[in-house]
Each structure stands twice: as structure tokens, then as C-alpha cells.
Amino acid sequence: MPGLEDLYREIILDHYRTPRNRGELPAPPAVVAQGHNPLCGDEITIYLQVDDGVVSDVKVGGQGCSISQSSASMMSQAVMGHRVDEVRALVRRFKGMMTIETDDDASLTDGGGQQLELGDLEALQGVVKFPVRIKCATLAWNTLLDALDRPSADLDHVVRA
Amino acid sequence: MTAATATTVRSSGGTPGAESPVRFDNAAVKAQFPLLATTIDGAPIHYLDSANSSQKPRAVIDAMTRFTETTYAPINRSAYRLAAEATDAYERARTKVAGFVNAACADEIVFTKNATEAMNIVAQAWGRANLVGGDAVVLSHMEHHANIVPWHMLAAERGIELRWIPLTADGRLDLTDLDRLVEGAKVVSVTAMSNVLGTLTPVRELCAAAHDAGALAVVDACQYVPHNATDVQAWGADFAAFSSHKMCGPSGIGALWGRANLLEATPPFLGGGNMIADVRLDGFTPAPAPAKFEAGTPPIIEAVGFGAAVDFMTGLGMDAVRAHEIELTRYALDTLASRFGDDIVIHGPTDLDARGGVLSFAFRDLHPHDVSQVLDQHNVCIRAGHHCAKPLMKLLGVAATARASFYVYNDRDDVDALADALDGASDIFGI
Numbered sequence: 001m002p003g004l005e006d007l008y009r010e011i012i013l014d015h016y017r018t019p020r021n022r023g024e025l026p027a028p029p030a031v032v033a034q035g036h037n038p039l040c041g042d043e044i045t046i047y048l049q050v051d052d053g054v055v056s057d058v059k060v061g062g063q064g065c066s067i068s069q070s071s072a073s074m075m076s077q078a079v080m081g082h083r084v085d086e087v088r089a090l091v092r093r094f095k096g097m098m099t100i101e102t103d104d105d106a107s108l109t110d111g112g113g114q115q116l117e118l119g120d121l122e123a124l125q126g127v128v129k130f131p132v133r134i135k136c137a138t139l140a141w142n143t144l145l146d147a148l149d150r151p152s153a154d155l156d157h158v159v160r161a
Numbered sequence: 162m163t164a165a166t167a168t169t170v171r172s173s174g175g176t177p178g179a180e181s182p183v184r185f186d187n188a189a190v191k192a193q194f195p196l197l198a199t200t201i202d203g204a205p206i207h208y209l210d211s212a213n214s215s216q217k218p219r220a221v222i223d224a225m226t227r228f229t230e231t232t233y234a235p236i237n238r239s240a241y242r243l244a245a246e247a248t249d250a251y252e253r254a255r256t257k258v259a260g261f262v263n264a265a266c267a268d269e270i271v272f273t274k275n276a277t278e279a280m281n282i283v284a285q286a287w288g289r290a291n292l293v294g295g296d297a298v299v300l301s302h303m304e305h306h307a308n309i310v311p312w313h314m315l316a317a318e319r320g321i322e323l324r325w326i327p328l329t330a331d332g333r334l335d336l337t338d339l340d341r342l343v344e345g346a347k348v349v350s351v352t353a354m355s356n357v358l359g360t361l362t363p364v365r366e367l368c369a370a371a372h373d374a375g376a377l378a379v380v381d382a383c384q385y386v387p388h389n390a391t392d393v394q395a396w397g398a399d400f401a402a403f404s405s406h407k408m409c410g411p412s413g414i415g416a417l418w419g420r421a422n423l424l425e426a427t428p429p430f431l432g433g434g435n436m437i438a439d440v441r442l443d444g445f446t447p448a449p450a451p452a453k454f455e456a457g458t459p460p461i462i463e464a465v466g467f468g469a470a471v472d473f474m475t476g477l478g479m480d481a482v483r484a485h486e487i488e489l490t491r492y493a494l495d496t497l498a499s500r501f502g503d504d505i506v507i508h509g510p511t512d513l514d515a516r517g518g519v520l521s522f523a524f525r526d527l528h529p530h531d532v533s534q535v536l537d538q539h540n541v542c543i544r545a546g547h548h549c550a551k552p553l554m555k556l557l558g559v560a561a562t563a564r565a566s567f568y569v570y571n572d573r574d575d576v577d578a579l580a581d582a583l584d585g586a587s588d589i590f591g592i
Contacts, residue, residue, distance in 0.1 A: 004538055008589055016590070040530045041547035041554060041561040063560050065530035066590065136530065 006126035007133065008066065015070035015120075020077050023059040025049055030057070031150040035143030037135055042068050044140055048147040055079050055087055060140065067124070067133050072140035074120050082116060084148060090116040091141050097125055098134050183481045190477065191570040193218040200540075207541045207578040212356050212384060212519045212566035214406045217466075221409055224469035225462050236461055237435055237452070251461055254468030255451070261471045262382075262401065263392040264418050271417040271424070271451040272459055272467075276383040277307040279402035279417035280350075282454055283379050284311035286430040287400070287423070288348070291377075294320035297346040299376070301326040301334055301362075302556055303355040306549040307402075308381045312350070326351065328556065332358040332509040336366070343374040350377075353385035353401075357548045357562065358509030359490075359519030361385070368397040377423075383407060383415075387568075388486055388517050390479035393418050405463065409569075410470030414463035417454070424450035431456040482569055486518035489567045493520060493576045500580050504587075508557060518567035521548070525587045529563040532586055539582035541575075 025047035035044045042064035049057035058080055060072045075094075079087045097118070127137045191197055194216045197206060208216055234247040256267040264270055273279045288311075292298070298312050302325055315321055324342050327335045334351070343349055349371035353364045364385075368378035380401040385391060387408035393401050400423065404415035419427070429436050429447045433456035439446040447453045474482065491513055497505050501524070508521040524532050533545035544564045547554045554560060565579055 004535065004589060007534065013590060040545060041551065042530070043560060065528035067530075130534070133530075133534070 002126070002129040006129050009123040009126060011120050011123040012066065012070040015073040016066040019060065019069055019073040021059055021073065021080070022061070023047075024061055025057055025059050030059075031147050033143050033147035033150065034062075035139050035146065037064070037068065037139050039132075039135060040065065042136065042139060044068065044072055044143050046072075046140065046143045046147045048144070050084060050148075053084050055082055055084065058144075064139070065136055067127060067136035068139045071121075071124055071137045074124070075140050075144060078116060078119065078121060079144070086116050087144075088148065090118075091145055093118065094121060094124075094141055095138060097121075098128060098138050100128060100131060100134075183478050184484060185477050185481045185569070187485065187569075187572050191572065193220065194570050195219060195222070197570055202540070204540050207539075207575040209565040209567065209571065209575060209579060210542050210544050211387075211407070211568035211571075212564065213544050214412065215387065215409050215568055216570060217411065218409055218470075218473055220473050221411065221466050221469045225411065225466040228465040229462055233462065235458065247461060250468075251459070251464050254464040254471075257468040257471040258416055259418075261391070261475065262386060262403070262418055263394055265394060266421065268449075268451055269418055269421050269424065271419065271454040272464055273402075273415045273417055273454070274413065274460070275406070275415040276381070276402040276404040277415075279400075279415055280307045280379075280381060281311045282417050282427075282430045283350070283400050283402070283419075284315050286454070287377070287427045288312075288315045288321075289319075290428050292319055292321050292347055295322065296348075297322040297324055298348040298350060299324045299326060299342050299346045299371075301351050302328045303332070303334070303358060303360065303550065303553050304350075304352055305356055305381060305383070306551070307383070308350055308352060308379075309552065321347075328553075331511070332360050333515065334360075334362050334367075336363070339367075339370050343370050343376055346371075346374055346376045348377045348379060349374075350379035350381065352381040352383075353396075354382075354388070354517050354519075355509065355550075355553075356384045356519065357521050357550050357553055357564065359516040359521075359566075360509050361389075361515055361517060364396045364398070368399075372397065384517065384519070387474070388479075389483050399423055405467040405470060408470055409473055411460075411463045411466040414460040414467050416467075419450075421450070424454070429453045429456070433457045435459070477569060485569060486567055487513050489571055489573070489576065490516070490518045490520070492573055493518075493565070493567070493579075496576055496580050497522070497583075501583065505583075508562060518571075519564065520566070521562040521564045523559065523562060524583055527586060527590060529561045531590065532563045532583070535586040535589060536579070536582045539578060541578050541582045543579070 030047045030049045033046050043062040045061035047059040058076045060076050124137050127133050196216050232246050234244040236248040236251045255270050259267040259270045329335045351367050354361050371378035378398045380398045382401045382403045386403040399420055401418045406412035436448055436453050436456040437445050438448045504525050506523040510516045529545035533543055536543055546561050
């Protein structure tokens with residue numbers, strides 16, 4: 001069995017102890033999406049503000065384990081201020097990283113255009129060695145996708161782009 | 162082979178207010194569980210998740226294998242001797258299960274897929290036939306989803322009202338307003354033992370209150386039956402649900418006990434083969450109970466295993482099982498309190514007479530999922546999650562708990578391993 005140090009990397013624990021972008025946004029204009037992990041009862045709420053096709057603000061609410069909370073925290077930093085199409089590409093790359101059947105090269109060169117860096121998110125790579133926890137790591141990202149898919153999000157600019 | 166291989170001795174210690182309970186030889190019992198003799202990463206397994214599902218003894222495994230190798234055939238429908246023998250084995254299992262909970266006769270036991278299906282038969286078959294809009298069903302705040310969601314489904318369809326028995330601060334049913342809650346109700350459906358808090362509920366009192374109000378008394382006995390001597394007639398209940406896999410039997414089979422007259426008056430749940438007396442182009446006539454509720458080919462091998470599990474548990478003696486769990490729970494409460502003090506919060510009653518061997522706890526500020534992850538590193542298997550009791554989680558003000566639960570094969574080593582593993586857990590998170 002892989003060691004816990006593969007799972008609980010220092011950067012992850014830092015985001016767990018000091019989560020970034022915790023809070024709420026007024027909705028509307030922000031869109032709100034809730035995610036549940038039926039396995040463990042974790043709940044997450046993503047508040048997403050999109051203006052002119054750009055994520056102008058994002059906040060995270062809810063409660064969960066160290067992996068789900070740190071993943072949400074890092075995600076909020078990674079997507080802030082970026083275009084929705086870039087964010088969607090990042091979600092695909094992250095979920096690719098969280099896949100046990102790896103085709104890393106394909107998932108890491110997704111999109112073709114300018115890519116957002118995974119950066120700190122690379123620290124979550126160790127989660128794949130603990131398959132039960134993959135759902136913890138992807139909860140915030142699936143919830144973000146849900147928020148992006150809400151019709152009320154201001155995505156017209158992106159759809160036309 | 163049952164606990165005949167285990168030494169039965171009289172306890173010399175004695176319990177206050179009770180006769181010295183019969184005990185079994187814990188080590189000899191544990192040795193009958195092949196899985197517990199295996200290792201992970203070269204180290205022994207501390208299985209503390211029996212409230213979720215229990216491990217299986219050699220006697221149950223062998224009974225199922227032997228039946229499969231020598232006697233297996235379809236039941237109830239073929240004329241050859243092998244099929245008759247298989248049918249007999251299936252029905253013998255029913256008789257054993259009936260005796261285990263003191264049903265009035267074997268035909269009061271319906272084999273189901275699990276306790277959840279048994280609860281659904283009550284809500285969906287009995288409930289649909291007997292409840293109309295405005296009728297009230299009384300549940301409690303500590304119910305498992307299996308005793309909530311079927312009623313929610315009926316409520317959505319019929320507009321029935323759900324009432325909730327609240328809890329006291331220490332996790333017991335608060336019966337202060339019971340008379341008012343059951344007044345005019347048609348059903349009172351409550352657990353006999355909480356799968357989260359371990360709380361034992363006053364089933365007899367609840368059944369009497371239900372009947373005084375003219376309501377049906379339903380007992381979710383899924384956690385209770387594996388750990389306590391059960392007498393459904395003494396409870397005065399109308400229906401009770403339990404499962405095989407929590408009491409050393411195989412998964413895939415459970416039971417609904419119902420009073421014969423009630424089963425007879427309840428329409429079938431699933432339709433198909435085996436559950437009919439006659440089928441015509443213009444309709445069908447259901448078979449008498451219990452066949453009426455056993456549509457299709459049932460879990461035949463599993464029924465044989467369920468019967469073997471009853472033999473195994475009976476061999477140990479349910480009073481001895483309960484005595485073992487009280488002793489182990491006492492040791493666990495003492496150990497965890499002395500080693501961790503206020504850093505550990507154990508939900509539910511602390512009075513051992515009022516609880517079973519189920520310990521849901523919060524440890525420092527660690528999330529249960531992380532606690533479980535660290536414990537798994539030490540082969541300590543606990544459940545982390547909402548335990549299919551989300552309304553109770555909300556009441557406790559948590560999204561999840563960590564839960565260690567004990568059974569006949571657990572011993573003090575398992576408790577010590579739990580405590581040792583917890584000891585190192587918070588270092589990792591620095592909180």
C-alpha cells in the first residue's frame with residue numbers, strides 16, 4: 001500500500017488548514033451549484049460569477065474531508081480570472097489526472113490553445129493511488145462543471161467565441 | 162459445526178443486577194472466521210465494521226458450499242428428488258430463522274433480498290393497500306434511510322403525513338410527547354437499535370403505544386437481531402425486518418417477519434413466478450404467504466447460509482453474544498476516554514444497558530474520512546460516512562461520523578489497535 005505521504009502532501013494540508021476563497025456570492029448574479037458525495041456525506045457549494053465569459057469570482061462553501069476541501073480551495077485559485085473555455089479545459093485535464101486508466105499525454109495536452117497550469121493541483125496526483133478518495137478530489141470540479149452548465153451563467157460570449 | 166467448538170464457561174466476574182452471563186471463548190470463535198486469519202501487508206486485520214456487514218464463519222461457508230455441491234436444484238417447482246431435497250433445505254432455513262426471532266410459525270417469515278426490501282414490502286404493499294392521503298406514519302429521528310425513504314415515496318404518492326419522534330441530548334428516543342405523536346396515526350415504524358448511535362429503543366413500549374392508538378407497529382430490527390436475543394411476539398410487534406449478512410450469514414438475503422393474519426391480508430409486492438396460485442388471461446390469484454412475497458427464484462444457497470448462521474449464533478448463545486459486546490464496548494469506552502479525553506466525542510448513550518457495540522465518534526477536528534484513511538494504514542477497518550442516516554447526521558450537526566462496531570470475533574486487541582492508530586492520526590494533519 002502506498003504511504004500516506006503520497007496522499008497528504010504538505011501543499012494539500014496547507015489548503016485544508018487555510019482554505020482559499022471560502023464564502024458565498026450573491027445569487028443572482030452569481031450561479032450556485034451544490035455537489036454531494038453520497039459515499040461519505042460531503043457537501044460542497046460553488047458560487048460562480050462569470051462576466052463576459054470570464055470567471056470574475058468564485059467562492060466555496062460546504063464541508064468535507066481534507067482531500068475534497070483542499071481540492072476545492074486549489075481549484076478556486078486556479079480558475080479565478082480565467083476564460084470559461086480555459087476553465088473547462090482545466091477541468092478536463094484535472095479529471096484526466098484523476099483517472100486510474102492513464103492516458104496522461106492526451107489529457108495533459110488537451111485544448112490546443114493557451115493552457116492553465118495545474119500548478120499546486122499536481123500535488124493531488126497521489127490521490128489516484130487511493131482510488132476510494134478520487135471522488136473526494138473531483139467533487140468540487142464536477143460541481144464547478146454543473147455551475148458552468150447552468151443556463152443563467154453569463155456564457156454568451158464564450159458560446160459565440 | 163457451530164460454537165460446539167467454542168468453550169462455554171461461566172463468567173466469574175458477574176454483572177451487577179444480573180446473573181453471571183454465559184460467555185463463549187472469544188479466541189476460539191475468532192478462529193472460525195477464515196478472513197480474520199488473513200493479513201494485509203503482512204499485518205492482521207482489525208475488522209470493526211460489523212454494523213455495516215459481518216464476516217462469515219467457516220460453518221456458514223461450508224454449509225453453502227456443501228449444499229451447492231450436493232443438493233442444489235430449483236425449489237418449489239420440479240418433481241425430481243433433488244429438487245425436493247433443495248426445497249426442504251430452503252424451508253428448513255425458514256424454520257430456523259423463524260425460531261431465532263420466536264415467530265409463531267415458519268410461514269410468518271418472508272425471505273427477501275435484504276432488510277431494506279422487507280421495509281419496502283411493509284411501506285409499498287401494506288401501506289399502499291391501507292393508507293390514504295392524510296394518514297400519519299410515525300418514525301424517529303434516528304432511522305436508517307431504509308425506514309425513511311420508502312415512507313417518503315409513499316408520502317409523495319399518497320400525501321401521507323410523516324411524524325418524527327425526537328431524540329434526547331444523549332441520543333435516546335424522547336418519548337415525552339409519544340401519546341400526542343401516535344394519536345390518530347396508522348403506523349409507528351421505529352428501529353430497535355440505531356446503526357449510528359447504538360441506542361437500544363424501548364420496542365415493547367413503542368409497540369404498545371402504537372396499538373393503543375390503533376396503529377400498526379413496525380420494527381426495523383436489522384441492527385438488533387444480530388446482537389440480542391429477539392422475541393417478536395414479546396415485542397408485540399406486527400412486522401419486523403432484518404438481514405442475514407449482519408449476523409454472520411451471506412449477503413443477498415434478509416427477512417420480513419409479519420403476523421400471519423397481516424401477511425395474509427397484505428397484497429403482493431413483486432409479481433412473477435412462485436408468488437401465484439393461479440394465472441389467467443384476465444388476472445391472477447396470489448399464493449398464500451410467504452410465497453406471495455417471494456416472486457421469482459429466491460436466493461436458495463443464501464437461505465441455506467442464513468439457516469447455518471442461525472445455527473452458529475444459537476450455538477454461541479445470544480445472551481453470551483450480548484454479554485461479550487457489553488464487555489468489549491465498556492473496554493472501548495474506557496480505553497478511548499482514558500487515552501484521548503476530550504479529544505474524542507462518542508455519540509449516543511454512555512449507559513451500556515442502553516446501547517449496543519456501535520461507537521460513532523468525532524476525533525479532534527479530523528474529518529471521519531481522513532480518520533478512516535489513517536486507520537486503514539493500520540488495517541483498522543471502520544466506517545466513515547453518514548451511515549444511511551442523513552437526518553440524524555443533520556441533528557448531530559455533522560456531515561459524517563467515524564464508526565467502529567463490534568461483533569463476536571472482536572477482542573481487546575482490536576480496540577487497542579483502534580486506539581493506537583488514532584494516536585498517530587492528528588500528527589499528520591497538524592491540528
